[in-house]
Amino acid sequence: MRGERTYARPLDATDRITARADADALLIEAAKTVRATDPYLAGHFPGITLYPAIFLLDGIRQAVGAELHRSPVLAAHLGRGGPHGDWLELGTLGSARVLRPMLEGDELLLRIKVTAGPPGALRAVLDCRRADDTQVAKMTTELVRGGIA
Amino acid sequence: MRSGYGQILASLPVRHPMVLVDRITEFNADRSIETAKAVAGSEPCYQAMADDLPPERYAYPRSMILESFGQSAALLWLGSHGGPDAAGGGLPMVGRLRNCRFTGSAFPGDVIRHRVRIDRLVDDNAFMSGESLVGDRVVLTVGSLIAVARPLSVVAGGGAAVSTTAAPPAPRRPGNPRK
Numbered sequence: 001m002r003g004e005r006t007y008a009r010p011l012d013a014t015d016r017i018t019a020r021a022d023a024d025a026l027l028i029e030a031a032k033t034v035r036a037t038d039p040y041l042a043g044h045f046p047g048i049t050l051y052p053a054i055f056l057l058d059g060i061r062q063a064v065g066a067e068l069h070r071s072p073v074l075a076a077h078l079g080r081g082g083p084h085g086d087w088l089e090l091g092t093l094g095s096a097r098v099l100r101p102m103l104e105g106d107e108l109l110l111r112i113k114v115t116a117g118p119p120g121a122l123r124a125v126l127d128c129r130r131a132d133d134t135q136v137a138k139m140t141t142e143l144v145r146g147g148i149a
Numbered sequence: 150m151r152s153g154y155g156q157i158l159a160s161l162p163v164r165h166p167m168v169l170v171d172r173i174t175e176f177n178a179d180r181s182i183e184t185a186k187a188v189a190g191s192e193p194c195y196q197a198m199a200d201d202l203p204p205e206r207y208a209y210p211r212s213m214i215l216e217s218f219g220q221s222a223a224l225l226w227l228g229s230h231g232g233p234d235a236a237g238g239g240l241p242m243v244g245r246l247r248n249c250r251f252t253g254s255a256f257p258g259d260v261i262r263h264r265v266r267i268d269r270l271v272d273d274n275a276f277m278s279g280e281s282l283v284g285d286r287v288v289l290t291v292g293s294l295i296a297v298a299r300p301l302s303v304v305a306g307g308g309a310a311v312s313t314t315a316a317p318p319a320p321r322r323p324g325n326p327r328k
Contacts (some may be wrong), residue, residue, distance in 0.1 A: 003196070003197035003198045003200070003201060004197055004199060005196075005197050005198050006198075006199055006202060006206060007206050007208070008194045008195050008198065008206070008207055008208060008209065008210055009194060009210055010193065010194045010210050010212065010213055011193075011194075024239060039166075039193035039194070039196070040166055040167050040193055041167075042164070042165075042166070042167075043163050043164035043165050043166055043167030044163050044164075044167040045162055045163060045164070045165060045240075046164050046306055048301075048304065052167070052216060053210045053243065054215055054216045054219070054243075055214070057211075057212040058210060060213045071240065084206075087206070089208070089251070089254075090211040090212065090251050091250075091251060092248075092249060092250045092251070093215070093246055093248075093249035093250075094247070094248065095245070095246065095247045095248075096245065096246040096247075097244070097245045098242070098243065098244060098245070101299075101303070101304050101305075103305070124301050138186065140159075146205070146206075146208065147205040147206075147208070
């Protein structure tokens with residue numbers, strides 16, 4: 001059976017995405033509901049479905065990859081992509097802090113601000129909150145084109 | 150004394166398919182650990198891939214490399230004298246990461262080797278660092294990982310009822326692994 005994914009990922013880390021570009025930034029809001037049926041979550045942990053905070057990094061790269069076409073300036077800064085230009089990789093993780101657990105049923109709102117980073121890289125700043133606006137995690141990372149490094 | 154994969158399962162509060170460490174290859178309590186993680190094409194991260202993709206598209210997700218490193222750090226901390234057991238128990242979790250840099254990828258068939266060091270143990274926090282390699286190629290450098298221990302009641306949402314039989318297994322010390 002022919003699949004759909006063009007790069008490996010632990011799970012689909014966003015359920016829906018909205019995005020808009022301004023002069024020098026791409027502003028993304030992505031939502032993800034924690035489900036015990038998602039891949040890998042059955043083992044994290046047995047008895048309690050706890051969303052691995054590390055999967056938020058996949059939320060960042062998947063959302064930015066999917067919406068980068070909205071900002072030709074940032075796409076040009078990142079460099080030319082291949083036939084599937086949505087494949088981004090983590091380059092660096094400047095900082096990541098986990099503030100609250102993310103449990104089954106929680107809807108996570110990923111607010112991501114993307115700006116130009118060093119040549120060939122984008123800087124993405126994540127503010128992740130639950131539906132009740134409680135901040136659960138914050139991260140700053142740089143993204144590069146997949147297959148480059 | 151447990152050894153091999155059973156030892157890892159007895160120590161880590163995660164289960165299949167989230168167990169991302171396959172073997173402890175070196176262990177020095179309070180100092181360092183080396184572990185191995187074999188990347189397999191049968192992992193869930195490779196499901197639903199399109200046909201006819203070039204090989205580089207099968208790069209193992211870098212978030213998973215970092216998670217595997219974090220589990221290795223947990224094994225080290227759980228086996229140290231100042232680990233979560235000494236700090237009153239609780240689930241070992243990553244509280245903060247800083248200055249991590251990816252410099253390569255891993256693919257199905259590769260073995261990722263993690264080297265983790267304890268830099269400091271302070272109360273119920275452990276400050277660790279290290280790197281991950283494929284062969285002699287460094288693919289990840291972790292500048293700082295701060296591990297914290299959180300009571301199960303806090304993790305479950307502030308006292309929510311959790312079946313003790315369904316709770317994660319109590320962490321145990323890794324001990325001296327078979328080499």
